[in-house]
Structures are given as C-alpha cells and as structure tokens.
Amino acid sequence: MNDEARTTARTTSLDQVNLMDRYWRAANYISVGQIYLLDNPLLREPLKAEHVKPRLLGHWGTTPGLNFIYVHLNRVIRERGLDVLFICGPGHGGPAMVANTWLEGTYSEIYPEIGRGEDGLRKLFRQFSFPGGVPSHVAPETPGSIHEGGELGYALVHAFGAVFDNPDLVVACVVGDGEAETGPLAAAWHSNKFLNPASDGAVLPILHLNGYKIANPTILARMDDVELRSLFAGYGYEPFFVEGHEPVPMHRMMTTKLDTALDRIRSIQKRARASGWQGERPLWPMIVLRSPKGWTGPKEVDGKKVEDFWRSHQVPVSNARGNEAHRKILEDWMRSYEPEKLFDNSGRLLPELAALAPTGPKRMGSTPYANGGLLKRDLVLPDWRSLALDVPRPGGAKAEATRILGSYLRDVMRLNADARNFRLMGPDETSSNRLDDVFEVTNRVWMQRIEPYDVHLSRDGRVMEVLSEHLCQGWLEGYLLTGRHGLLSCYEAFIHIVDSMVNQHAKWLKTSRELAWRKPIASLNYLLTSHVWRQDHNGFSHQDPGFADFVANKKADTVRLYFPPDANTLLWITEHCLKTYNRINVITAGKQPAPQWLSVEDAEAHCRAGAGIWEWAGTVAKGEDPDVVMGCAGDVPTLETLAATDILRSALPDLKVRVVNVVDLMTLQSNSKHPHGLADEDFDALFTKTKPVIFAYHGYPYLIHRLTYRRANHDNMHVHGFREEGTTTTPFDMVVLNELDRFHLALAAIKHVPGLAERAKGLAAELQAKLVEHRAYVREYGEDMPEVQEWNWPENSATKAGD
Secondary structure, three states: OOHHHHHHHHHHHHHHHHHHHHHHHHHHHHHHHHHHEOOOOOOOOOOOHHHEOOOOOOOOOOHHHHHHHHHHHHHHHHHHOOEEEEEEOOOOOHHHHHHHHHHHOHHHHHOOOOOOOHHHHHHHHHHEOOOOOEOOOOOOOOOOOOOOOOOOOOHHHHHHHHHOOOOOEEEEEEEEOOHHHOHHHHHHHHHHHHOOOOOOOEEEEEEEEOOEOOOOEOOHHHOOHHHHHHHHHHHOEEEEEEEOOOHHHHHHHHHHHHHHHHHHHHHHHHHHHHHOOOOOOOOEEEEEEEOOOOOOOOOEEOOEEOOOOHHHOOOOOOOOOOOHHHHHHHHHHHHOOOHHHOEOOOOOEOHHHHOOOOOHHHOOOOOHHHOHHHOOOOOOOOOHHHHOOOOOOOOOEEEEHHHHHHHHHHHHHHHOOOOOOEEEEEOOOOOOOOOHHHHHOOOEEOOOOOOOOOOOEEOOOOEEEOOOHHHHHHHHHHHHHOOOEEEEEEEHHHHHHHHHHHHHHHHHHHHHHOOOOOOOOEOEEEEEEOOHHHOOOOOHHHOOOOHHHHHHOOOOOOEEEEOOOOHHHHHHHHHHHHHOEOOEEEEEOOOOEEEEOOOHHHHHHHHHHOEEEOHHHOOOOOOOOOOEEEEEEOHHHHHHHHHHHHHHHHHOOOOOEEEEEEOEHHHHOEOOOOOOOEOHHHHHHHHOOOOOEEEEEOOOHHHHHHHHOOOOOHHHEEEEOOOOOOOOOOHHHHHHHOOOOHHHHHHHHHHHOOOHHHHOHHHHHHHHHHHHHHHHHHHHHOOOOHHHHOOOOOHHHOOOOOO
C-alpha cells in the first residue's frame, strides 16, 4: 500500500469512527430521553418541570455499553452480510434495545404510531415505563428480542439454544457482570462443549464488565485480566479485551477486536464444514468489554460519585421534575450529546448516520430469528397408532409407558432428521427414563474427547444431556423461540429447579399472543417421569409432585397438564402436544412396568374428551346415578382406584360404583376459566351433583379442590394425593403412607356413602387389617405383599376395554 492509500484508509477509518460515535451518542440520547422525558424530545426549548415524567423508572447504568455494542454490531453486519441475533443479558437494558431499533427503523415499522420524526420520538419517550406503555426491560414488545431482560442468569444458554441447527446465525450475547454471578450463567459457559461448528451457528459472548450491580461491586469486574483470561481459557474460550473510558480509542479497539473474533468464528466454521469436525474442540472467541457504569452520564450528583459507580445503576438524577438543580444536570447531560448534530429539523436521524444501520431483515430488530414463528415448520410425525400396544382387555398387557414413548420419539427424530428441527433434552436421564430407542437413529451430542468404549456419543447427536436442568430448559427455550421444536424429559421432583424460567416463558407467551406481529412458536413440552410414586429407591428428597401446582397458576391460554394412565394415552397426548404452539404442556407419566388399560380406539376417544367414565370398571348401568364416584388422575392413582373398585365390587356387589378417569387435568375447571374446561352440565354428568367422589390424584390434593371449587358437587369431593409423606420404601408403602392406596380409597368410599359404614363394618375391618398386615410384611421382607404386586383387573370383569 502506498502512502496515499494509507492516508485514505486512515482517513476513512477516522471518519467511520466519528460517524459511529455520533450514532452511539444518538442512541444514548434516546435512552436518556426514554427514562426522563414526557415532552420537548429534542430540547427545542429550555427543559421545564412539565417536560419531565413524574415517576422516573428505568436503568441507565448498563445502557451506554449496550448502545456501544449495538452500533459496532451494525457495522459488521453491514460489511460482512451477517445474520446476527442480539441477546441483551443485562437486567434492564430496555432503553438501549428500544433506542436502537427505533434508530434503525424497525420500531416504527412494527409500531407505525411511533414514527421516525419528532412526534414519534415524543411518543417513544412517553411510553417508556409509563402506564399503558412498555416495560423498562427487554420484553416481548421489544423488536429483535427473544430474551426477557430481567431474567438474570439465562442469556448465554438462550443464545446457544438459538444457534443449534442454525448454521448461518451468529448470536451476540451480552452478559452483564451482575448476571455473570448467577449459577445458571456460570454453567452456561460450558454450552460450547455441545456446539458443532459444522452444523450449528456461533455464539459470540460479550462479557460487559461495568463494575457494579445495584449497590455493590461485581465479582468478575474486580478480577484482573490475567485471572479473567485464565478463567475463560479454562472454559474453552479465547478472550479479547476492550477496555477504557475514552470513546474514540474504545471505538477503534472494539472495531479491531470484533473483526478478529468474527474472523476466528469464520475460520472455525470453514474448516469444520469443509471436512466435518473430528479433531479437538475449537477454542471459541469472546469479548470482555470493560467500560464505566453510566458511561457519558453525570460524573457527580449532589456531590456524590455517579458515573463508574453503582449510583448510576438506575436513575442517576432522581428529582429532575421537582428540583431545579437536578433538572439543570439532566439538561446539560442530554445536550452534551449534541442532538442538533444527530437529528434534522423534522427529528429524523441524519442521513449519514441512518446509513450506518443494516437494512431489511439484516437489522437486528427485524431478524426473523427473533420472531421464530416466521421460521417454524411443522414436524413430520409418525402415526402413533402404529406404535401403540395391543390391549385386548383392561389389564390385558403390561408395559413401561415411557419405553413405548421412546419408540415414538425415535421415529420423530428419524422423520425430521433432514430438517434438523427437533431435539430431545434432559439432565442425563434419557436412558433412565426408558427413552433409549431414540439411540437407534441418533446419539447424544458431544464435542469433547470420545473414548472407544463410550456409547451413544457423537458430534452430530440430536439428544442433549447435561446435568443441569437450567441448561436443558434454556437451550430448549432458545431453540423454540427461533422456530424449532423439542421436548424436555426430567425427573419430576427436580423440574422445580427451573420454576423461575418457566414463569418467565409463560409470561413471554402470554404477552406475545397479544402482539399480532409475534408469530406463534412451538410449545414447550415436558415429560416428567421417575415421579413421586416410584422414587422408592431415592427417597423423600426425590418425592415432590408440585410442579403441576406451579404451572396451574399461569394463564389458562398457556398451560396444559396431562396425566396419561397408560402407554397408549401417553402416545396420543405426546403427539397432540408436539402439534400445539404457544403452550406449556406438562405430561406426567411413569416409567415402571404397569398394567395397560385402553385399546388404541379407546385411548384416542378418552384423550379427546380429556375425562370420561370407564364403563367397564363400574357397576352402574348407563343413565343410572351411582352411589359413589371413584375418580382418578395419574397412572398410579388409576391403578389404585381400579384396585379399590375391584375390592368394592367383590365385597359389596349391590354398591353402584362409577369410575371416572381424568387425563387432561384442566377439564376439571369450568369452561369459563379454561379452554379445556368442562361445562357444568358435562362435569355433573361425570361426577354428579350430590354423590360422594373419592378422587385419587397424582399430586397435592389442594390442586383438585382449587380446580373444582365452583362446581355444584365440590363439597362431596374427597381428594387423596401426596401428603408430604415419604421415605426410602416399597412402591405400595409410598401410596399407603399418603393414603392413596386401594385400602384407604375403599375405606373412604365406605365412610362417605350414606348408610354404608354400618353395613360394611366387616369389610372396613378387613381393610384396616390389610393395612396392618402390609406394614408388617414390607418391614420383614423388604417388598410388597404378593397380592399387591400381582394384582390386575379381573379378566372376567370386562371382555375388552370400552365394553
């Protein structure tokens, strides 16, 4: 390069830095305006009290750093033609995301009432953290987002979930240094051990260290560069540091380091895609950005340090409406960005600055990857009937329900192998949960060393296992939010670990449904197995069915709870759930060998209804009222209810017993409360208006009362379920401890049917004696009594399911 060329390149570079710095100032100006201003958006006149919001809400501290990153990503998108998804990890980075999507034009396209001129800017400012407006954090309303900004700990795992099977996508994931202190985020760094550069996209983590949380220093920010480099090298990353206070040197440094990081990514992917990746796991780049908290804001307020300190975290100037001195600080702060050099007379961004943003779907606010429903393709599903069990009569087959499901999921994997849009995730439990058949067509993905004796590990596996429920949940959320499908299998007791994540996802779905521009995404599907009633080997710590209670609190349009009693109903329900969208589906099913109740035809009819009378199990002719209703929901409760019914039928042949099985728990609610709820007349047709109902439920009894409390017959609902009693014991002893067993259920029927207690004294005494016998037997022999283990529905009680 000759001297003239070098001078031209240097001048162009300086011009570019100056333009980027002005664009950054525009984003900072708009961010401050959102927090503070009701009117006078371009400071055309001196700032007055009435121009300032009466309630100042929002977070400034992290915002200038986010704006800095965004403008630099705009450059590389434009120069390299990249598809970049921006994930904003720092808690309340909403001002930055809104500001930048407005500057690039996406915001006004989605919300035409928020135009690109001065009036649009006024509305943009007014709506922020204002009644009827938008939240202060990144939310579903924010274009370009898939990540709830206040949900600390999950930015990085969402980022990796988004790039699995998205080979052309780069996710720039900003990790705040407060968020970096959380356990889930610390574990999420290991997601690079599951990223295949031949078939997946890339995550560029940007650790944003501005030094402080709400009122304390952050751990990572107080570590020096040597220690940080060692930490992230140990995680498997190559860190590039961008550090300083002065804008121009920082812009230059960020330009160089960002280009280097993206060159590394391109080199890794090019090599992997040329020959497949069989060597050592690649060393992925990351950026460590050290910048002042509250950068470019007030240095001091009321004589106290603000910039580069925790006081800049939220609203640095707290009383700009009521305090003239504070208002002067705010006005000087906003004028320091020189808005007259950023916006034209109409309030639009100047053309030379607007030209810095990418165009069309390359803009981070309008990338289809942030609106996954645009990319979603329906799964190709096998016919579940072809995999169903032959059940010639109730109890006429025995099987492990989840093992049968494993064959179905195997075929889902096979049929969608080319599309690469379905993954199975779980915390090291695919085999434990009897889903092994999936390994006939795929493996567990594993990018670390594979030993010759390892089984079912490969670079291109479709099963993702890591001993962290947080990572499994986060990967799946990121995968779904970018347009794909999946299922998470987990031990029932430990799914609670992700309660807060489920909460945020449910709220995301609820809000997204109200936004016409947000397209529906595939449902978040759970299979909960190794459940409370068969945790006899692990004991009390593993015995908790309360996830259903938690999920039931969410909006009715969002949640579904399924308790299939056998394998065929489990197949139907799983297929149904995989076809749904914008839902959270929770399926609870056991993995132990158990009697099977329903044929293919009866399973389908039962699941479509959600709840129904099992005529073959009762002793009531159609059209007659029963003396007692034996209700059940869940596989073990169903087994015990049928066993109790068998006792009552044999000992009290004149007693009119009706058996009602509930497979879709939300049918218990009124149809005015839930789309799957039964109308009162349909509920009464099952449970009657006046007869006692002995209801055996898989989980905590309170939930059944909660769902049915407005029903006419609620006072007659006597619910048996988990009473927080458990230990390491036999399967039947677990149900006895919680009074969910056949003997207690039969005793409850005797107690609550009017007049029955007197004439069934002998039977009641026998049942009490059986409980005493059981207790002695399990403590002597360490297993359940043979009559319990070997019980099945009597063959002569019904010729086939459905009769």
